[in-house]
Amino acid sequence: MWRLPQRTLNLGILAHVDAGKTTLTERLLYAAGVIDTVGEVDAGTTRTDTLALERQRGITIKSAVVSFEIAGVTVNLIDTPGHPDFIAEVERVLSLLDGAVLVISAVEGVQPQTRVLMRALRRLRVPTLLFVNKVDRRGADLGRVFEAVADRLTPAIIPMGTVTGLGTRAARFTPYGSGDPAFRAALTEVLVERDDSLLAAYVENERAVTGRRLRGELAAQTRRSSVHPVFLGSAITGEGVPALMAGLTELLPAEVGDAEAAVSGRVFKIDRGPAGEKIAYLRMFAGTLRARQRLPVTGVSGGDAEAKATAISVSEHGGWVRRPELAAGEIGRLWGLNGVRIGDTIGRPPATGGQHHFAPPTMETVVAPVRPGDDGALRAALAWLAEQDPLIDVRVDDTGREVSVSLYGEVQKEVVQATLATEFGIDVTFRETTIVCVERPVRRGEAVEVLNTEANPFQATIGLRVEPGPANSGIEFRMRVEPQAMPMYVYRNADTFTAHMSRYVRRTLREGRFGWQVTDCVVTMVDCSYSLADGPPSRRGPLSTPADFRNLTPIVLMRALDQAGTVVCEPMLRVSLEAPVWAISAVLTALGRLGAAVRQQSVRGDLTTIEAVVPAARVQHLQRQLPGLTAGEGVVESTFDGYRAVRGEPATRARTTADPRHREKYLTSLTRQGARN
The missing domain is CATH 3.30.70.870 (Elongation Factor G (Translational Gtpase), domain 3)
Known part of the structure; x- marks a missing residue:
């Protein structure tokens, strides 16, 4: 059934815990007519916190999607977690967004997670509005909040109105009009600083820069993520929310998607239905996906496949509606994609959206x-x-x-x-939490196992070379074997064989010489041959199978890895620490004892900010010591900063599989697996 193309806005709501993000979501749904009453987080009656545990704890754990309309624009609102332990859930959503609202408490101000989220939004250039919430709460201080935003988030902010009755239930938000002289002056100052043509026009003839032009330039710079309009209000009372809703459609990039383009979408969430069936949540960037249409799936961890959705539902006016197709700009739930994982691409990779920036668990x-x-x-x-x-x-x-x-x-x-x-x-119990390390190759290593030799029990020849890759590059697999040397009768074509070998290599590298995952390396296949029952004498023998290549790969790769050598690296966290000036000496001494490397130190008023890199294993010690060192006034924020070689004896981790370097035990384990299968 043909539907009139409509502008869509995929919107994220983000905030530090307890800043009022879920309450604001409820208020937006109420104002749009999706719900009849505003749910309460404490009462567990919110629309987007659907998990029993979310209602019990009063925090958002899993992202949720709900849609509504504003002035002819379909807004797909994605409510995300605010606790730093669930930053991966937030990060995977960011590349799907057209725009975002970052919620800040007028009482608590800029909090550690607020800074983490703003950095991520600016890195991915997601157009972002700020909403200063809780202006009706006692202790609300807008002057302090604006100063903190300018100092710790970005100076490119434009307050969009003023509040009377601050800190009381009677707090009211009044938007600035284009004719307001103070607003016009502040707006002009911020905008001309970031646009040379506007600056030139203003210098030549101040009156030629009309209020309408300024408003248009505000929208343009907001969509480029150059400036960030700031709205004020209270999600509890609804004050300021209508102005924010108007700002969503005016200032953020709501567009009509290209439904005729090649299909391009990304899976950002996996759920299960009442019968245990797998449900994939998909953001469509371009094209139109139809039920039972077979499409390529590119795995987030490498490798390609094909899949088709047996059923589709689309987020619409607070619920989900079954449809035969999913169009560009929409968010849908798909059934039948049993092999997909979060991060997989359906169809063509999106032209925008960037790469995932998931900080690994430490x-x-x-x-x-x-x-x-x-x-x-x-x-x-x-x-x-x-x-x-x-x-x-x-x-x-x-x-x-x-x-x-x-x-x-x-x-x-x-x-x-x-x-x-x-x-x-x-019911479960946990042992003490430990740190997750990785291994990196030190130099180049190469190994080969040749078909029809006494030491090789498999019907395959495999040669692999391992060498160090750039830091944080992950694992790159390269094929340097001619197609005629590949077993096409098993793998159909060179691309399929390459994809399977890549998976075998990545699976092996999950556990290196010391038991940790091996990363930041390049693995190249340099030799390959196979056996045919009626082949040339040099290759004649039992028919080679995928199991031969799958089972021989770990033996060859671990030999190459032994030759290359690996170094165990521990995770490092970049910490930003704020403390009173009088506590600088004690804090720096504590950082030194924890093995931290101080990168930067600055003083503003009676506060000092220290940027340092600390081993992840010791950050919890810092968090425990800081209140005592600063009389409770210290604040620390941490983000993943890569890995550093462990000093001293490298930590080891017990393997979950037999070590291929011990050939007899490894072959015995394969026999046991075959018996179980």
Whole structure:
């Protein structure tokens, strides 16, 4: 059925915990007529916090989507978590957004997570409006908030109105008009600083720069993420919300998507239906996806496949409506994509949206069921949680008894524990949390196993070279083998064989010489041959199978890795620490004891800001010491800053699979796996 093309705006609402993000979402839905009453976070009646645990704890854990209309624009609003332990859930949404609203409390002001979120928004150049919430609360101080925003977030801000009755229930927001002299002067000052043509026109003839032109330039610079209009109000009372809603459609880039272009979409969330069926949430960047249309899927971790959606529903006016197709700009739920993962691309990769910037989890812990009979159910439940969040890496040792998970923080661990209890009926305990390291190759290493030799039990020749790659580059796989040397009768074509070998290599590198994942390396396949029953004498023998290449790859790759050598690297966090000037000496001494490298130090008034890089394993010590060192006035914010080689004896981690360097044990493990399968 043909539908009139409509402008769409995919909008993110972001904030530090308790700044009022979910309450603002409720107020927007109420003002748009989607809900009849405004839900309350404390009462667990909000529309977007649907998980029982979210209602119980009063925090957002999983992103949620709800749609409404403003002045002919369809707004797909994505409510995201505010707690730093769930930053991955926020990060994966950012590349989908057309615009965002960053909520700041008028009482607490700019908080640590506010700064993390603003940096991410500016890095991805997401057009962002600021909403200073809670102007009706006692202790609201707009002067202090504006100063903190300019100092700690960005000076490119434009207040869009004023508040009377600040700090009382009678607080009222009055938008500035284009004719307001003070507003016009402030607006002109901010805009001309970022646009030379506007500056030239203003210098030549001040009167030629009309209020209408200034308003148009404000919208243009906001959409370029050059400036950030600031709205004020109260999500609880609804004050200032109508002005914010008008700003969404006027200042943020709401466009009509190109429904005729090649299909391009990205999976950003995985859920399960009542019958346990997999549901993929997809943002469509371009084209039109139809039910049962077969399309290519590019995996976020490498490798391609094909899939088709058996059913589609589209977010519409607060609910989900079944449709035969999903068009550009829309967000939909798709059934039938059983093999997809979060981050996978459907169709052509989007021209915009950038790359994912997921900071990896830096901690892990072993989880065990309280009831011994729950081992199998625990592994299945954790596998499902890892499917919802691919950065929760689940590892099971080769005995199948010890299970570990990677995490971002202690709150996330509590959430996992509560989720397992409430949703799966499994009570668990955790061991002490430890730090997750990685391994990096030191130099080049190369190894080969040749077909039909006594040491090689597999019907394949594989040669692999390993060498260091740039920092934070991940794993790159290259094919340097002629197509005629590849087993096309098994893998169909060179691209398919390359994709499978890439997966075998990546799977092997999950556990390196010291048990940690190997990263920042380039692996090149330099030799390959296979066996045919009626082939040339040099290759005649039993027919080669995919299992031969899959099982031989770890032996060759680990030999090459031994030759290259690896160094264990620990995660480092970049911390920004604010403390009273009088506490500088004590804080710097503490940082030195923790092995921190101080990068920058500045003083503003009676506060000092220290930028430093600290081993992730010691940041919790800093967080515990800081209140005592600063009489409770210190604030610390941390973000992932890469890895650094461990000083001294490298930490090791027990392998979950047999080590391919011990050939007999490795081959025995393959036999056991075959027997189980």
